[in-house]
Amino acid sequence: MAKPSDTLWDLAIAEVKKRANPDDDVKQGEVCEKSILFMGNKNGGKTTIILRCLEREETPKPTIALEYTFGRRARRHNAPKDVAHFWELGGGTSLLELIRVPITSYNVRSFSVVLVLDLSKPNELWATMENLLQVTRNHVNKILAKLEKTNPKVAAELKQRMRNNLQRDHPDYELVDPFPIPLVIIGSKYDIFHEFDSELRKIISKTLRFVSHYYGASLVFTSKSEALLLKARALINHLAFGYDKSKSVSVDPSKPLFIPAGLDSLSQIGPPPASDSDIGKMRAKTPLELWKKVFEKTFPPKSSCDLQDAKNPAQDRQYAECEIDIMRAEKDQELEQYRRNASKSWKEMDFDSD
Template sequence: MLNFLERKEDLKDSVGLEFTYARRTRGNVKDVANLWELGGGSSVTELLTIPITMKKVELVFKFHDFLEDIFFRTCSLIILLDMTNLDEVWIVIEKTVDTIRRLIENLQRQDLNLQTRMEEKLRLRLEKYDSGSLKMCTPCPIPITIVASKYDEFQNFESEKRRHLCQFLRFLAYCYGANLMMYSSRMEQFPKLVKNMISHFAFGTVCPQGYITDHNKPMFIKCGFDNLEVGGTFNGMKKIQFSRLEYHLVLKTLWEHLRLSIFGESLSLVFGLKRYEKTDPMIDPVFKEPSIDNLVEIKRKELENHIRSKRDREAAEARAAERIAKINPDFLGENWKKKQAHYFINKDSVEKVKTNLVANNITYQMRDVNPQIFKVRRRRDLNGAITINDINNRYLSYDEQMQFLNSISQQYPNDVKLQKLGNSFEGRSITAVRIGDDGSNKPIVWIDAGIHAREWISYNVALYLIYTIVSQPAYRDLLNSVQLVVVPNTNPDGYEFSRTVDRMWRKTRSRFTNSRCGGADANRNYPFFWGTQGVSHSQCSEVYCGARPQSEPEVLALTNAIQREETRIKGYIALHSYGQEILYPWGHTQRTYPSDVEDLIKVGRAMASAIQAVNNTEYNVVNSGDGLYPAAGASDDWAKSRGIKYSYTIELSPIDDYIGFSLPEDRINQVCREAFQAIQVLMIEVKSKFGIKHSTSSVSSPSAQSSLLLKRMRTTANRGFGRGK
């Protein structure tokens, strides 16, 4: 700041928020302006709470409203951007302006008169904007000047890069209602120009004149003197139509495109994900104090030791897991709420496991679950037809499932079409059942089941859904507006292995070279934040995420099929067990939610209410990451990331850890009926928002049950909702 003041002081770097002043004498009249300089980068913008206070802002408007030129004698902001450091350009301006907005909004809530006065001044400041421009512009609440510095280096950029960067800066200034000018401390004409601009803001002197938009010259554009038509567009900007609320996203998108496509640099801003932001002022070069540097070095070494210790601990845990794997227990890691871990072990390993538990001072309980397991290990002669009675009362083999699908497609050829999505690792067909005609504009609700092999009840729910919605005329109206796609067995290899060898097998059956372990957790293998949280990269782990995203042929088949129709798919449910929960994204992290989370909660609660209406069974509606644990690479997260509006995982009954995955066969029908009602709620919601409209003469009227569910959904929507569990 001292560069622009006639002060005989030594220059120094600003390391935080520093105050100085400027004086101007006209005859006997002396005037003083308060100047605050924020150094240290965007990480210290919270210090702006010191100069921007109610007292200072009120004084500004109280004593200087009589001045005609509204560009000066108010709180004003000058942002200096380093055009040679593209990583920081967007971060600096976004963080600074966002902080200013928040502080001003807080002051306006304290004094509505202040808000009125500021809005009037803002209107005057933008009076040169046409009405169309004002619809797009969301200006900073106080006058702002963007100073693009280091012009001496910037002018050495290639002409095309200068042109694109200048167009972006013009659009940026246009949206923020800002002045725009270039600057270099090494070129004589610039310091005087900036000094005159500061004098204009501080003392009301004549604003520097000029209008330079040529990217081959140092730009100078006053607020209101530019527009998109005159200034040209950034890669077809005038063709982009967006509202005031969207301008910020457009700016971010343009900046990312500029840096990636024009300058060819690595992106530090990733649209839709958490972006880079400097949060540690210790790494800023302006903080060069030995005591701080020494402290940072100490902490850095502590962090390195911690990381090394953590790696050693994880390696030891992995070795321990391998030793346990040799004993061959099966870890059930789904239920952490009670701070308990559940294992299934074979009878030959009981004494070894007991010895290990006692040696590590771990309390335990053991139960014999053989009665439940062997009760459901019954085989059937395939000569007989598979009926709904079979689905309601026992768990079918894969071949029986396929027999049922073939039978129902032959029985209802106009309503049911079978579609092969691909093959499993061992060559079994992964089959989708398409219910209802394939209207090009008809929305789709997609249901898949059994991605975890041991979750047998999910397969039966999917089969029950197919039979019930096809066989009962009451659902004809629903199918006229919404197409249902059901994949009843997404992991056939694992399922058959769980039926014949290892009842508690979870993963696929893919095999790896040089490894005694096989299979991957297919619900950690989807290409969305793959391999980050809630997974293991050990092939022997129950939550092994695979060698790469979509490494499992089952997952590849499913994702390819969904992507082919993702613009039509409006609802997605992955059927799992157990826990009696309806889970919504995001699950790859905690306390992070989609922008339409309230819609997800509303419909989720309506599904839970429909389930409870059947037999008073309670399902909780919770966020996947918050309610269970973070787990990256899951199907519902991936589906939501592909733009599918309603994406859920339903953890079916039971809730009892003792029964767990071995749900007794006499409870199959109840769980199927409950889940059917939840899925019907989602289909009705999709029909309401996206369904094809038919005349009343061409379709049958909705069933009384459907009408009741719609009424229940509307009631649920009016109860209020939040993000809590």
């Protein structure tokens, strides 16, 4: 709180410290709570990363729908432990509607997203990233639109906070489009990715650098290597428990990338990896769309049928069993009825209501 004796310079210093360390607003003795949603490729390593962040020696299990866990950390000696809520969305892009469950108007100020992309599947990379981020962004924007009516100060604070990742004198300040809440992009399975042709690695690395910088996000490549997992953990601990933000940077495409938000630039990233003639033929309304077209020229997206699960053996006639098939049909009808009822009840719920 400002004192009557504070000079303008004192107030300015306090404001800078407040913006750099928003957790300092938490009064001594209070518990700070933050939430993170992990999403990304199916079997991309999200659970492994969460367990490593929480220092749990468990064998990862496949994530079903939306799963929750939490962790506790103390910011200082003898201080109460802060709480971080970890949500994990399973199923890749098949359960997009569940994104709106954990992110609400009550916690949006302390919410972050970690997008885990499987580097070993570049043909699925852009579609996975685009679908998940688009649905999340649309949902958060709806929450912010409501807050602008009920609490405009908070809405303005959230928008400005994401702009603060770049200094106003940064040459890209007006060229980027920050994600509405803090975002970390993790490229997983670097050990497999490292075996790719060097030119392909450069295209993927350069593209993810652009996307991360454009969204005001942090970027890190990781694998099961303890050293790489520690780097990812450092970024996540910053979001979850307010630990100091790392200022180290690694942009060498022959090594795992590590770029905290705001420490990259379009001039260092360079133009999209394509010839001038190819770029001239591509029609794009935004820089992001141009990079998408260039990336998908090298890594064509898989068709929707390729991304579907394998054929259900229960519907294969060679495994037909009359009595079992009758029971299965009854259960399928029950499941379909449950889905209809659940869908109705979900539509009636307002997860963003104040």
